[in-house]
Amino acid sequence: MNPETKKVEFSEKAQKEIRELLTHYPDKRSALLPVLNLAQAEFGYISEEVMIMVARLLDLTPPKVFEVLTFYTLLNDRPVGKYLIQLCRTLSCALVGSENVLGHLKQRLGIEVGETTRDGLFTLRTVECLASCGTAPVMQINGAFYEKLTREKVDRILDDLKRGDPPVLKPMGEN
């Protein structure tokens, strides 16, 4: 390991959660995905240092962690904006106007798909069906669903986030 790499450690709370997680499986390796999810929540993304730490923790080689990290699309191996916007473009959303929403998002944020705004606030991604086709077009921001999107609604959502109101998790049909 590069001697300059920072040492990273899970918080007390996360360590406790990991100890609990390990009791759920007969095999430590099974905790890999949950631990990576936790790591992402804790550090924002899975850096090389985090990857190596997770590998040690679960008695795995780093490549075993790496191959999982790169397989699953929700795991980020590089930093993303404070708010990760994931707009669905699959058929049911496309049929009712996800392209228009995308155009508007790009214009409002001044970025292309895959990019992050200069202030580090927003990253824009397009994703596949989010299982919310009945309330299309939809996007998720940091795990919260935003449904039946229109230009006006997108404006409201972005303004709220800029003002500092965090995304709120809600059941289907209520956001």
Add this chain to the structure above:
Amino acid sequence: MKYEKVLHKNLETPGYTGSLADYERQGGYQAIRKALKEYAPTQLIDLVKRSGLRGRGGAGFPAGTKWDFLPKDPALTRYLCCNADESEPGTFKDRELIERDPHQLIEGMILAAYAIGAKVAYIYIRGEFVYGAQVLERALAEANRAGYLGKKILKSGTDIEIYLHRGAGAYICGEETALLESIEGKRGLPRNKPPFPAIHGLYGKPTVINNVETLSNLPHIVNRGVEWFTSIGSPPKSPGMRIFSVSGHVNRPGNYEVPMGITLRELIHEQAGGVLGNKKIKAIIPGGASAAFLTESSLDVKMDFESIAQVGSMLGSGGVTVMDEDTCMVSAALNLMEFFAHETCGKCSPCREGSSWLVQMMRRIEHGHGRMEDLDQLVRICNNIGGKTVCAFGDAEIAPILSTLKHWRSEYEYHIKEKKCLVGNRGGQLLTIGKH
């Protein structure tokens, strides 16, 4: 028609929050009391077999029969996995069952675990369901505290633990053996079969995988009996209720719980309020993106496993996507092909290579650079994928192209000849539903 709700009864009751107290007030957790008292595990398997309950995840395999495949040796560790990966485009029924009535699912899982002798069960929930995961964690904690889960549940001799396992974004992990790989901490690559999970499943142990909706049916079958269950829906082969997720160009998109076997016409025109702007229907996908497109002429087909198969598609996940007369079939097929090309796991070469060729050719046609020979070439590539892969993903990904080519070949030809779209005009605004 209005129908008596079963799986949706609680969540459509005003004020119902999905808490343990609410679930119990509605008669919840009586089924496990009844089962523990009245049925030995083998009797419960027999009951579910006689009910004819078929899987709601996609393949429609009879649940009791699947359970019965497990080896009988009581010394073997067994596992139950609930498939809550719900990623089939057009499908959003499991999410609602999880978010609004988590205890119905948990009770169903307890019944299934008891029947097959599993002491440990996992719920594999797709990573995007962050709210759903919170709801389930809360509900599992409640059920543990109340003694429905844990050691010696309800003071019986049965131990059952249920753990939530969150995915992290991969459609393929809904395929049952990829799901097992994913729980084991690996990439979600489907396994070769045989051996089937019933013999060699999670950690090499006998395992049953069932869908959220399948499991949520179980408390009702135990409470109300086989005779009741086989009297609703489309018996003998497709008994029971079914939740259809209706989306696309309809006035009231949403989840509708109806008896299996109502017509597509009733589902779309009565339940989902008809087509947006009173337009004509051009195409319907009846069972998720993996199911072949149907034309308007199939509107009177019954929504049960056999009837939909007879018209050349499948009931699949119950995701019904409706497209009106102005929808371009080339771009609809391209949209789904992009989905499959993005989601191929890369294990089998026909699917890995074929999916990207198909996307490239479809894009070319959509953009007016196609050639007439491309149409036969599309079919050839599809035929080299179908049936030639480890899992059913290969058969799924060719359905949109093959079925749209079959029904709307003229739209493809128009794109190629005229270098534009025949119908791509919606109130003066260009309709592009591909992702390019």
